[in-house]
Amino acid sequence: MGKIEWAMWANEQALAAGLILLTGGIVGVSGQFRGWQFAAYAIAAGAFVCLLEYPRSKRAKGTSVERPGQYCFTVCVKAFGPLTRNYYVRAFLHAAICVPGGFMLATVLGCVCLGIASLIYFGAAVRGEHWEPILPRKDVRKPEDSTRKPPQNPPPRPPPDVRRKNVNDLEAAAYDNPFSTTADE
């Protein structure tokens, strides 16, 4: 099982928080709740958190499982370099994003969830974890040895141990057929 990577859970939690924030925001705006401006903010914040958290990080050890179709998100998130790589940044970012959600009821749950995600991310950051993109493995094909060294003998070739060893020593190198051959009669 190995060492626990808390960021994996933080990621699930943050994604869920993003969705909850988004849902709360949609309810708040469409119901024209008091202070629906906060709900409008929650829609934007929720969508942003979802986009940021959708691409899962590579695991330090073992196989990483991608979310379906996360590749293009991975590329976008990777483009921000250390900002998205560092989990301290994420922890503070989520902590900051979640604050305005506390001003109206519809977004309170999303706010608290995101706060929890931020705490877990902070824990992960303290333990030295960081985000690493899952990129498709590029199979670097090594050129086959056989193509670099073309065969020295023309076919048909004898087994390796009776092959000629030294070109200079023609006498020893001469190929001696071990089987007796007779012409068909």
Added chain:
Amino acid sequence: MGNWIINNGFTSFMLVVWMGINIFLFVWFYLFYDLGDQFFYTRHLLGSALAWARAPAAVLNFNCLLILLPVCRNLLSLIRGNFVCCSRTMRKQMDKNLSFHKLVAYMIALMTAVHMIAHLLNVEWYNNSRQGVYDELSTALSNLADTDNTTYLNPIRTTDLDPQQIPTYFVFTTIAGLTGVIITLALILIITSSMEVIRRSYFEVFWYTHHLFIIFFAGLVFHGAGRIVRSQTTTDPPHNATFCKDRIQDWGRIPQCPVPQFAGGFPQTWMWVIGPMILYICERLLRLIRYMQHVTYRKIVMRPSKVLELQLVKSGFKMEVGQYVFLNCPSISQLEWHPFTMTSAPEEDFFSVHIRSAGDWTDKLIDIMKNLPEGAQGPKMGVDGPFGTASEDVFDYEVGMLVGAGIGVTPFASILKSIWYKCIVNIFSSVCLVQIYFYWLCRETYAFEWFVDLLQGLEREMEERGLGDFLTYKLFLTGWDQNFISLFSLFCLISSQDTDVITGLKQKTQYGRPMWDKEFEQVRKENPTSVVGTFLCGPAALATVLEKKCAKYSDMDPRKTKFYFNKENF
């Protein structure tokens, strides 16, 4: 289609029943709150959001009742053991307990979302009514309890705060609101930490977070105690809402329209969940008792490739083939229980487990055992079990097709051993199983030397007793590469022995994955009239393949070959 019914009919039937009850509850309670006269005034304030909040609540009650049942492993084991008379199909349902647990959990998550959104609207609209935003009737209804001799309808009594903050204040100061927020949070944490990726890779996170269910159920029981959903009570003389709703000024002045009185609904959730909660507490108590019972070590053997074999003795312990136990070693962790399949046969006077080094817990255990002085007893070990899985039914079929993948051979070790014992004591007649096909797929055999040992012994025994054709087993090596195979095929040619070069067994190892069509065809040809039980312990992808093949090769004709699919759970 017919084949599909044979294999999945009962499961689907159960799911249809479950879904049917859910839909019935939803519709029933929706209509109850949407049409009931006693909710006329409540509906005037809340609209259809009232029914949309109450209908999911009923479905939630039902599913919270169900969610604890599939995880009571001792209870399931009891049902399994005591109802042997039940058909195989009935008992097979017990193996899908965790899938059902997940399904119920998804339903709870969905219904929680609907319930919550509806209540967000309810609170907002109650607050609006209280602020006098809506029509005269809404304001009058909301103001009810402000004067003497009236009961309130609108649970929001505060007006002296910033109107935008009243909903939040209301939710965090009422029983229903506060417990609702807490249990929803607990539910969200439980769900996010039980995603496949967390559960498989960081089991501890999943395991400990799942215990938030205690908070969840505690909150759930008290959730309805605030009696916030209020309905009109019958007054004398009765207050007819349809007549009086336009005569607010006359309320309490004319005899037809007394001031309407309201009361909260009786909390029901606790009645739904109390039974399963008690069952679950019994389950945990039983686990505790099992944990306290004394277990002695008969033998501790270090096998090659970091495999530890523990032979344990516990009084009153009775097992069946292919069952598993949960082990708890308090010197490693007080709380962690880990499942291990037993590799001994019921005929033996001990039970054994083979533990492969696979993570922190197993590594620590192996370390402790390695450092034990000669002849000493091992550390205290708690044993919970045994628990039944599909493979104990193997003797119920005429023909067994056992498929083990990788470490998944362990339950079959027990089965094969048991057969071996039955051979020795010649009580073969009592076993209705007549033919066994055993397929072992693995990447490399060196981690399973102990199993090869067992197979070799079994093979010898069979040979001596002239039962060679009773067991057909095939080994499939899937993790080979080109160098390996050329090397070994060369050896095969040279040594020309009749045993396999890799395993030393009579059966030749085959390379690559098995062609299941060929195997099923063969089994069907050799057993044209039998009922075949297919047992898998391995990955889900393989299960899907085998399930399809089972359906494909089963015959609707009751006299011909039929395949039943069974799967072990991990």
